[in-house]
Every structure is written in structure tokens, then in C-alpha cells.
Amino acid sequence: MNEKAKMVPVNNIMQPVETVHPAMNIHNKNYADLSKPSAYGCISGERKYHDLLLSVFQLRHRVFKERLQWDVSSINGHEIDKFDIHDTKYIITTDTESNVKGCVRILPTTSPYMLSEIFPFLWQSESPIPCSASIYELSRFAFEKEQSVKGYGFSSSVIKLLRNLILYAKDKKIEQFIFVTTTIIERMLKIQGISIERIGSEISMRNAKTVVTIMNINSQTEKSIFG
Structure with missing residues (x-):
């Protein structure tokens, strides 16, 4: 290992910054962005999406x-955690200069995910935490906030x-998305x-009222988004 490599703490273990995530080796020219997102804005943690991943983390x-x-x-101004790995999927939107303006991470519930690993105490149901x-x-x-948007729209x-996100779900035969969010x-x-369906009651966390929510990928959701 290069003794001059920049070290950062990850889960209390010091690691070289380039091992935290492939995209974090910012100065390696071999990681140039060679690919654009799919028709429905999907990218993964692969190195070919280097520039878009950096924009997501920024x-x-x-x-x-x-x-x-x-x-x-x-x-160095990039938010990243242990769930950002090589095969993690992200749905993004970009501006004309390929700057990411919106993003969301997608994790299968058949593998460790945030609700099961980080927030299991938020699951208020007699049924087991989803694994499907x-x-x-x-x-x-x-x-990004847009100045033209007012109220709750x-x-x-x-x-x-x-x-x-809906196009991706339909393509991958995903029936529901589960997520932790705020009441807002x-x-x-x-x-x-x-x-959507709320699981349990709201819990105060990080100075916000937090709930576990399920989004159903059905005709109602499609109509609400596509009109």
C-alpha cells in the first residue's frame, strides 16, 4: 500500500480513500465516465459511471x-456509506451539463439494507421486515431545491x-418500494x-418526525405521476 495514500475512517477502520468506493479515486484517469444512464436514469456503482457517481455523492x-x-x-464533500458498493443501483436526473439534480438509491430487500441493518427499531409490525x-x-x-416551487408540490x-423510478420498477418487476422518510x-x-401505506406510527429522529412507508407500484401510482 502506498504510504502516502490518504486514509479515512470507515466503520472505525482506517482505509485508503480509493478503496471506500471505486468512484472516490477522483484523480485516476482510468475511471473516466464512459457511460450514460439508461433510458430510465439508472446507473450503478461501476467505475464507468465515475463522474455521475461523484455528482450523486456531492x-x-x-x-x-x-x-x-x-x-x-x-x-471531501462526498456523502457515502457502506451500502454504496459496486452493484448498488441509483436512479438519477441530470441537467444539460450532466450535473445530478436528483437521486435515489435502490437496494434489494433480499440483501442487507438500511431498514434491516440500521433502523430495525422503526419497523412496527408483527410481520417480519421485508425480504422479497x-x-x-x-x-x-x-x-436540489428549485426556487419556483412553492407549497407542498x-x-x-x-x-x-x-x-x-416507476419505469425501472416495471422493467424489473418490482411491486413495492419500502423506505424511511419524514412525515413532510x-x-x-x-x-x-x-x-402509499404507513407502517406503524411516527417516531422523532434527527429533529424530524420519521415514518416507514411503502410505495405501491400500481395504476394509481402510475396515473399520479404520468397523468
Whole structure:
């Protein structure tokens, strides 16, 4: 190992910054962005998506570390955690210069995911925490604020992100998304008309009222997003 390699703490273990995630080796020219997202805005943790991944992690840093002031780890302005690995999937929207304006991470519930590993205490149901090929978890939902949006409506970039998410779900035969969110986002989803279900009652966490929510991929959700 290069003794001059920059070291960062990950799960209390010091690691070279480039081993934390393939995209974090910012200065390695071999990691140039060689690919664009799919038709529904899907990218993965593969190195070919290097530039887009960096933009995702930068957006998450601005939203979660700076705007919301969550207790999350950031490396040189990039918010990243142990679930950001090679085969992790992300749905994104970008501007004309390929800057990520909205993103959400998708994790299968058949593998460790945030609700099962980090927030199991939020699961308030007699049924076991989901573990199904037709149910995926959404996490790290982040988007840039748009000055033109007022009240509780979603911005055009968020609507585009939700459309991409539904297209991805239909392509992959995903029936439900489960996620931890705030009651504010829950209310916005209801106002939009999306088919959602709350699991249990709200819990105060990180200075916000938090709930576990399931989004159903059905005709109601499709109509609410596509019209």
C-alpha cells in the first residue's frame, strides 16, 4: 500500500480513500465516465459511471450533511456509506451539463439494507421486515431545491425522478418500494396521489418526525405521476 495514500475512517477502520468506493479515486484517469444512464436514469456503482457517481455523492453531501445537518460521513464533500458498493443501483436526473439534480438509491430487500441493518427499531409490525425479490428499499432520496416551487408540490426534476423510478420498477418487476422518510415527504407523496401505506406510527429522529412507508407500484401510482 502506498504510504502516502490518504486514509479515512470507515466503520472505525482506517482505509485508503480509493478503496471506500471505486468512484472516490477522483484523480485516476482510468475511471473516466464512459457511460450514460439508461433510458430510465439508472446507473450503478461501476467505475464507468465515475463522474455521475461523484455528482450523486456531492448532491447527497449538500442535502444531508449541509442542508439537513444529518450525522453522516462525508469524504471531501462526498456523502457515502457502506451500502454504496459496486452493484448498488441509483436512479438519477441530470441537467444539460450532466450535473445530478436528483437521486435515489435502490437496494434489494433480499440483501442487507438500511431498514434491516440500521433502523430495525422503526419497523412496527408483527410481520417480519421485508425480504422479497419484489420489494426494494429506497434510500438517500436527494434533490436540489428549485426556487419556483412553492407549497407542498414536487419540482419538475423530482417528478422526472419518480417517473424514472416507476419505469425501472416495471422493467424489473418490482411491486413495492419500502423506505424511511419524514412525515413532510409522506404528505407530499399523498398530495401527489401516489399509492402509499404507513407502517406503524411516527417516531422523532434527527429533529424530524420519521415514518416507514411503502410505495405501491400500481395504476394509481402510475396515473399520479404520468397523468
